[in-house]
Amino acid sequence: MSIIMGRVGAAAAIVAMFLLSSCGLNSEKKPVMAESSHTRGEQCDRALGFFSKELGIPTVDIEYESEAPYEEIGLGAHCTVTQTDLAIGQTRLRAMLPNESEPALLKGDLSYIPQSGYDEKVWIKTTASAVNIATKVDGWQGTLTINTAQIKTGESKFKISDQQIRSASQFLISLTKELGAEG
Template identity: 75%
Template sequence: MTESSHARREQCDRTLAFFSKDLGISSASIEYGSGAPDEKIELGAHCTITQDSLAVGQTRLRAMLPSESEPALLKDDLGYIPQSGSDEKVWIKSAADAVYIVTQVDGWQGNLHIETAQINSGRTKFEISDSQIRTASQFLIALTKELGAQG
C-alpha cells in the first residue's frame, strides 16, 4: 500500500471547485471536521462540502487493502452499476436523493457522494444531468489518480 503525501486541503479545494464550477452550487464551503486541512492523506482522507450548513457532498480517498480486488462497499450493494467508456473502473448508483460514484485507480478507491436532495439551487429540486454525472466520474478518477495513487 502506497501512502499519499498530499494534504487534505488539496482534496477539499478540488472537491469544492468541482461542486462550485461543474455543478453550479453557489455558497458551497468546506467542512474539515476533526481533521486539519494540512494533515496528509496518507492511507485515506475525506472531505465534506456544505451549503447553508447542510452536507451536500463528499469525497473519500482510501488505499485499498492487498486482499481487495474491488472497492469494499460494492460487495453488498447491487445498486452500483459498472460504467464503460473510461480507462479506469467506475461504478455509479443513483437514488432519488443522491448520486454515488466509486472508482478504483492503482490500488486506491475514490468515492464521490452528491446529495441532490440537500442542494439549494433556487429551484424546487436540484436536478443532476447525465453530462454532470459523466463529468463527476472524470473528476473522481483524476482526484484519485493525482492525490492517491500517485501521491
C-alpha cells in the first residue's frame, strides 16, 4: 500500500510541476515585441499636420515610396514629409528589442542630449541643418527629424524656435504613444 501511495504522490508531484510551468508560475517571463495595427497613413497624416500647422511650413506632402498608406505599422514604419520634392522631415516608429534600454540611434552618439520636463524620456540633437528628436514610450521608440536647411518659407531661411522644438518633442511622444502597440 505504501508503494502505491508513493507512486501516486510522485505522479501528483509531476502533474503539479507541469501545471505550474504551463501556467507560467514556474517559468521566466520573456518580453514580447507587440505589433501596432495602426496604419502608415495614420502616422503620415499626423506628421503632415504637424509640419503644416505647428511648424507653419507651406505646401508639404508625404512620400510613401513603395509602401502604401493602408499598410500596418507592424513592428515599425517611417514617414517622409516633403516640400517641392525635397525631404524636409521624417518620423520613424519602431518596437524596441527586448534588450534595448534606449533608442538604438543613441548608442555611441553623445550629441543627443537627454531632456527634462516631459512625461517620457526625450533626447535632442541639434545641428546647423537639422533637429533630431528621439523618445521611448511603452517599449516603442519614436524619432523625428526636421531638416531645417531644406525648408522654404518664402524669402527667409527657416529658423526653428525653442518653443517649436518643445512642441515637436510633445508631438513625437504623442505619436509614439498613440500609434505604438499599446495605442
